[in-house]
C-alpha cells in the first residue's frame with residue numbers, strides 16, 4: 001500500500017541546539033533504515049520549506065502509523081497522509 005505523506009517540521013525556536021542536533025541525527029538514522037528496507041522509497045524536500053514529501057510503501061494503515069509515530073521528530077511535526085490507489089488511466 002502506497003501513501004503520500006507531507007511532514008512539516010516545527011521545532012521550537014528556543015530548543016537547545018545540542019538537543020535539536022541529536023533529534024535530527026536520530027531522525028536521519030531512523031529514516032535511512034526505513035529507506036534501506038524499502039518502506040520509505042521517496043523522500044523529497046519541499047523547496048524553501050522545512051518540510052518533506054514522502055512516499056511510504058507499507059502493508060497497512062497501522063504499520064504506517066507505527067512508523068510515523070516512531071519518528072524522533074514526530075512530536076515536532078504536522079503530518080498529513082494521503083492513501084494512494086491505482087489510477088484507471090495508468091499504463092501498466
Ligand SMILES: O=C(O)CC1=CCC(=O)O1
Nearest residue numbers: 009027028031050051052
Ligand atoms: O527534515 C525533514 O524533512 C524531516 C525528516 C524526515 C526524514 C529525515 O531524515 O528528516
